[in-house]
Amino acid sequence: RAIHPRTKSTRFSALTDNILQSMQGWLLGDFSKIVQGHYEIIYLILPVVVLAYVYAHRFTVLGMGEDMATSLGVNYLVTSAIGLMLVAITVSVTVIAVGAIPFVGLVVPNLVALYYGDNLARTLPAVALSGATLLLVCDIAGRLLIYPFEVPIGLTSACVGGVLFLILIVRRAQ
Template sequence: MFGGIINSISTFFAINFNIVQSMNTWMMGDFSSVLEGQYEMIYLTIPPLIATYFYANRFTAAGMGEDFAKNIGLNYQAVITIGMILISITVTVITVTAGAISFVGLVVPNIISLLYGDNTQKTLPLVALFGALLLLVCDTIGRIIIFPFEIPIGLTAGCLGGIIFLILLIRKR
């Protein structure tokens, strides 16, 4: 419901400022708008990504619960706050650059966690690699299906990610 309210407000401003096409690209992730002079902001994600990797063990401990984190000497609230700030910066910059691409952040980490465990520092590079591979596959599919036109990567990632997520939910283990 909150997303619907934000969508309504942003649509209102998009119509008034004649930027409906740009807003639709942002709402549905698409790599076709990532051109020279428009992707350089992505470099702002490098410091938060490095910090995330160095804080990964603390995030793993905080993920085990507040009591566990406090028992091993972590300031639980500080770790959670730092994690949320790093994630917010990274996701914001990527969304502004390429648009919203759903299910990548849900499906890939869960599959990697099932295969390799919950050690964040060990699995973080794997999540990045397999997330990039999933986006590459989705982009290729989106370019092939109705060639010479292109289906936005947000749509193909949403469909493929939704199917994979349903399989993960239904699968008994």
């Protein structure tokens, strides 16, 4: 199987500059690089979370469909654009800080919605706490799995999230 020449040069540059592990951190999320001076960008998420909570009721109404949201007085296009902007900012800041961490945004909100319902204003704190708990458990497991080495949190969360996602799919199919 041939590798694209640009990919070869990127890997070679990363290898010669001793940043191959940092490049892999973008592909698999990793908390090992999070030290003072490298996490402050996450503070950008705080106002975004406040805005998401302010708009939570409107996002719940948006989930009912365009016709229902319009009839309830919510501007569908503007509110969905605001929601997409808030999600894009949150995801981009998180990926810049720690890399890609799969399945957290897919599995956790669905599990919380199954338990608490679809009211976003009520479930948003539970989603945040559940996602943080899942990441903490995955990070601890990744640090203990092959001690004294560390498995990236992206890999452990992909394994745990993949299993949980399959359980959700099988459960819905029944």
